[in-house]
Amino acid sequence: MALDVGVIGVGMIGQEHVRRLDGGPGGSRVVAVADADAGRAATVAGRLPAAKALPSGEDVIASDAVDAVVVTSWGPTHEPYVLACIAAGKPVFCEKPLATTQQACRRIVDAEVAAGRRLVQVGFNRRFDPAHRALKQAVDDGTIGAPLLVHCAHRNASVPQHYTRDMSIADTAIHEMDQLRWLFGQEITAAQVFTPRRSSRGGELQDPLLVLFEMADGVLADVEVSVNVHYGYEIRCEVSGESGTVELAEPAPVRVRREGTVAGLVPADWRERFTLSYDVELREWVDTVVAARPPGGPSAWDGYAAQVVSDAALQSLHAGGRVAVELPERPGLYR
Numbered sequence: 487m488a489l490d491v492g493v494i495g496v497g498m499i500g501q502e503h504v505r506r507l508d509g510g511p512g513g514s515r516v517v518a519v520a521d522a523d524a525g526r527a528a529t530v531a532g533r534l535p536a537a538k539a540l541p542s543g544e545d546v547i548a549s550d551a552v553d554a555v556v557v558t559s560w561g562p563t564h565e566p567y568v569l570a571c572i573a574a575g576k577p578v579f580c581e582k583p584l585a586t587t588q589q590a591c592r593r594i595v596d597a598e599v600a601a602g603r604r605l606v607q608v609g610f611n612r613r614f615d616p617a618h619r620a621l622k623q624a625v626d627d628g629t630i631g632a633p634l635l636v637h638c639a640h641r642n643a644s645v646p647q648h649y650t651r652d653m654s655i656a657d658t659a660i661h662e663m664d665q666l667r668w669l670f671g672q673e674i675t676a677a678q679v680f681t682p683r684r685s686s687r688g689g690e691l692q693d694p695l696l697v698l699f700e701m702a703d704g705v706l707a708d709v710e711v712s713v714n715v716h717y718g719y720e721i722r723c724e725v726s727g728e729s730g731t732v733e734l735a736e737p738a739p740v741r742v743r744r745e746g747t748v749a750g751l752v753p754a755d756w757r758e759r760f761t762l763s764y765d766v767e768l769r770e771w772v773d774t775v776v777a778a779r780p781p782g783g784p785s786a787w788d789g790y791a792a793q794v795v796s797d798a799a800l801q802s803l804h805a806g807g808r809v810a811v812e813l814p815e816r817p818g819l820y821r
């Protein structure tokens with residue numbers, strides 16, 4: 487059975503996902519798109535054999551032609567679209583962040599719990615990246631003994647004009663918040679943001695910044711967030727354990743030794759670094775929707791839990807100090 491998908495927000499990642507979903511291996515096609523920029527929606531629809539550009543995201547969700555929805559508009563616009571999908575009983579894949587405050591994420595969780603079934607998957611794509619999966623496997627199978635410390639770096643070559651100071655936490659470091667919860671199967675219990683000397687390339691941004699996370703079992707994780715490094719896109723993670731360490735390897739497929747130098751390519755951006763993860767993420771999502779199973783990827787609860795941590799880190803960025811994180815009890819739907 488083909489899955490007919492509607493896509494709301496067809497900017498950078500929206501167009502990436504459209505390319506994968508239209509005629510994808512799982513038997514999906516894109517039948518409707520919408521964007522606040524109507525011209526962009528028309529251009530994207532015009533390139534697809536079965537898609538129409540509709541006036542609004544609400545029209546996409548309400549369309550009888552649409553079986554499932556992908557939300558790839560800006561973070562602050564996610565909540566109403568995801569709530570409307572739940573109300574319409576349509577599966578929805580929502581890019582991270584699920585919403586930009588914990589209250590908004592909680593409203594989504596509550597709506598899904600009231601609906602009594604899982605309809606939402608959140609785009610925390612690292613869970614589908616082969617290197618991150620291998621890292622988790624090594625932690626889970628005890629290769630390095632009990633984990634003690636984690637060192638991460640999240641570096642963007644540059645960020646768009648609309649990127650704000652808070653987005654270093656709420657749009658960028660939120661990946662690590664989900665990654666740490668997933669990697670260790672436990673919650674983050676506190677966050678503290680440190681603000682080093684600012685890069686002259688970062689304008690008004692606090693760039694770089696360092697976040698220290700405390701995990702429930704005492705593991706400490708430090709995360710560097712730099713969003714104007716210019717040399718490329720780089721994601722690092724090393725877990726240090728009682729009997730060894732495990733880290734993500736260099737993503738370059740080859741290394742060249744020549745004239746006294748060693749060189750390998752650094753990915754330009756997230757599209758290049760995480761292309762395989764998006765392939766797997768969307769293929770598995772389509773498969774579960776077609777099979778009418780609950781989504782197997784990050785849930786609305788995961789989106790909410792990461793957002794609670796993000797809010798704590800933002801509080802630390804604004805006011806300084808260590809901020810404790812407390813999650814309410816996880817509803818039965820997500821256990």
Ligand SMILES: NC(=O)c1ccc[n+]([C@@H]2O[C@H](COP(=O)([O-])OP(=O)(O)OC[C@H]3O[C@@H](n4cnc5c(N)ncnc54)[C@H](O)[C@@H]3O)[C@@H](O)[C@H]2O)c1
Nearest residue numbers: 495496497498499500521522523558559560561563581582
């Ligand atoms: N998982 C990842 O690795 C990853 C990578 C990139 C972006 N993202 C996330 O995807 C989302 C989009 O990011 P992007 O980089 O593609 O941004 P973008 O600015 O390139 O695209 C966003 C699009 O949404 C449209 N839009 C804005 N408000 C809208 C609304 N109310 N209704 C319909 N369309 C609207 C904009 O016109 C634009 O075309 C963000 O939440 C971002 O955090 C995730």
Ligand SMILES: O[C@H]1[C@H](O)[C@@H](O)[C@H](O)[C@@H](O)[C@H]1O
Nearest residue numbers: 640641642657658659661756
């Ligand atoms: O939306 C993007 C995306 O999530 C990337 O994976 C991340 O590296 C960027 O910092 C963020 O702005």
